[in-house]
Amino acid sequence: MIEAIRQQIGKAKTQIRQSFLGIVARAGSTTLQLKGFAGEVLQDTEHYQQVGFCSHIPQGSKVVVLPLHGKTSRSVVIATQGGAITVDVASGETCIYDQFGHSVWLKKDGTHIKGDLFVDGQIKDKTGTMQQIREIYNNHNHGNSPVPNQKMKG
Template identity: 55%
Template sequence: MIKTMQKQVGGAAKQVRQAFLGLVARSAAKKLQLKGLNDEVLQDIEVIQQVGFASWIPAGAKVVILPIEGKTGRAVVVGSTGASVMVEVEEGETCIYDQFGNEFRLTESGAKLNCDLYVDGDVFDKKGSMQKIREIYDQHKHGNSPPAAPQMNVGN
C-alpha cells in the first residue's frame, strides 16, 4: 500500500514543473519570449520586478522562470543575470545600472554616479539649494558695478 502511494505521489510530482533557467529570446518591458529547456519557446512570459524598480531585460540574458502552480503556461520571470553589461560590487555595496554602462553606486564612502545627472527638481546640500545660489549670484554687485553677467537663472 505504501509503495502504491509513493508511486502515485511521485507520478503527480513529475507533472508539476519546478523552477528552471531560460534565455531571453525577445526582450520587452513587461513580457518576454524565452528559450527554455531543450530549445522550447515560451511566449509572453510576465516579468515580476520589485515595486519601485523597472528594467528592460535584454535579449540573451539568463532568467529564472517560475511556473505558477507548476504550470509552464502560467510561468513568470523572477530574476535575471548574464546581460551584456554586468557590474561587480564590493562587500556592502549596492549598484543600479543599465545596459548603456551608466551606474549609480552606493558605497561605504557615499554615492557615486558615472554619468550626467539631470534633475527636474531642485538640488540641495547641507547649506541650501543650487537655485538659491543662482539667485544670490544673479543679484550680487561689487560697489556701483552692474549685476553679475551672464545671469545664472536665464533659461530656467
C-alpha cells in the same frame, strides 16, 4: 500495493515542473518571450519585479523561471542576470544601473553617480538650492563694479 503507490507518486512528480533557467528571446519590462530547455519557447511570460524598481530586460539575459502550480503555461520570471553590463559590488554595497553605463552606486564612502544627472525639481544641499546660488551670483558685485553681464539662467 506500496510499490504501486510509489509508482503513482513518481508519475505525479514528473508532471510537476520545477523552477528552471531560461534565456530572453524577446525583451521587455512586463512580459518576455523565453527560450527554455531543448528549444522550448515560452510566450508572454510575466516578469515580476520589486515595487519601486522597473527595468527592461535585454535580449539574451538569463532568467530564473518559476512555473506556478508546477505548470509551464503559468510561469513567471523572478530574477534576471547577464545583460551587456554587470556591476560587481563590494560587501554591503548596492548599485542601480542600466545597460547604457549609467549608475547610482551606494558605496561605503557615499553615493556615486555615473553619467549626466537630469532633475525636474530643485537641487539642494545643506546650505541652499542651485536657484539660490544663481540669484546670489547674478546680483553680486565686487566693490563698485557692475553685476555680471552674463547671468546664470535658471
